[in-house]
Amino acid sequence: MRLRLTALFLMLLMSAASAAPAPQQVDIPLSSGILHAQLFKPEGEGPFPTVIALHGCGGLGSHSEPVLPRYRDWAMRLLKTGNAVLWPDSYGSRELGPQCRVKEMHVSARRERVIDIAASRAWLMKQSWVARDRVSLIGWANGASALLWAVRPQVATARDPGPDFRAAIAFYPDCRISAGLGWSTRVPTLVLIGANDDVSSPPACRQMVEGAHGRSALARIVVYPGAYHDFDRANTQLHAAGGSNDAAAPEHGHLGTDAEARAESQKDVAHWLTR
Template sequence: MMSSLLRLLAAFASLALLLSSAASAGGYERVRIPIDEGQLDGVLYRPAGPGPFPAIVALHGCGGLWRDNGTLSVRHSDWGARLAEAGYVVLMPDSYGSRKLGSQCGVKELTVRAGRERVADAMAAKRWLQMRADVRKDAVSLLGWSGGGSTILTAIRTDRRPADMLPDFTRAIAFYPGCRTQSESDSFRARLPVLILMGDADDWTPPAPCDFLARSARLRGESVELVLYPGALHDFDHPRLDVKERTDIAYSASGTGKVMVGTNPAARDDAIQRVKSFLLKTR
């Protein structure tokens, strides 16, 4: 009787461990991050095991983290699981949902701005991660898409260095950011290595300002690399987004509010490998 009970308990323990490992590898946890005006909701992916692990603060674009049905968007779930499997704790702060806002892609007068609230959110997310025992305080990187990428370009400026005594971000990756504001700033200086990934056919955030920004930064001795993918559009790294026209955009290169978006499998595959290689230099 006792032997059967022990076997049953052992089976339950094994099942619990299996489920826990599966959740760590492919699932996420909802978390809350303290900020000045209250709390910031977030999504946390983490590898299996105790750590400590390197970490990534990942910043969503103008569409936010969530789909209309309340599930995490495919792009974010794909990257979160992929990076956790590669050994990173990934924190995705929800800058819009936390403030009761939906998609901001069609909003011209933003109340949550890349250069202010979203940079503050990224800094709060970094501090929150660095308080965790399973995170390496000296190995927290930044990653962002579109408006999140634009936020990164502001956050990594030399004159925006965090005021706290914790280690700074180590590296930054920006997918198809808007570079015009920073490229037109005489005071822009990148204080850490940056990788910018975008398509040369992007008509939402055109690549020309990013090309100017990267070339100017390199002439100053800063580590800013731009990779342009031939024929790729905005959202090229999405796991499965058919090429289509969007007509609900507040700011587009044409000024019409119309842009083309969609997955580019070759560019996506290359970007996945480049992101992993770039982040490996923090480990």
């Protein structure tokens, strides 16, 4: 009986995986090479609202899959609401693995990843299926930190021809540098973080957002009570990152799913993108 149930479970998993649309790899020109990206696009000609989604320090994919399950989950949710999703692979494009525990970063959130964001936006502006006035940003951890740099008024993208980003959503970024530099945004920006996040800093993110009031585009923060880093990642038991040898995990702090915060963040994302 147990063997039959196991076989049925595996068949259901395989069926679900085959039903999920496969991403298409696209190549985006950079001044120093090619930025590989994975594209999830609804069926039809569009134009579609589009999200540029930014992976964390663990990277976008693995040897066996171009987009990790945690990011594919978000891609499927965004697809269901009619969004196309473009995932630039900032590390794989430069033949790098996870950068969570690397002492000397070869790809900086403040420089190379902002360049990747600008290149992704420029590529999207040339695609006929894109609703050019409805391109938004979502980032996680290191990708969210890059997002915070990319939406600052000083960034060159703000002076490029064509519509700017419609909205930006940052999941648990490291706000400490931005808070100290007097961060502001030219794009409506939402920061989502767990109150117990001991990888990033909820107080720094609150200080950063509150400090931008009155001299910035709309900026909001949601702090989910009791939630830790990676709260939106499904089926992840709360654990200490420092207790593992996982190169795709931070060196310190705790990671794990918070079912309530995960559900609330999904609603908050949907609302922010359609407001």
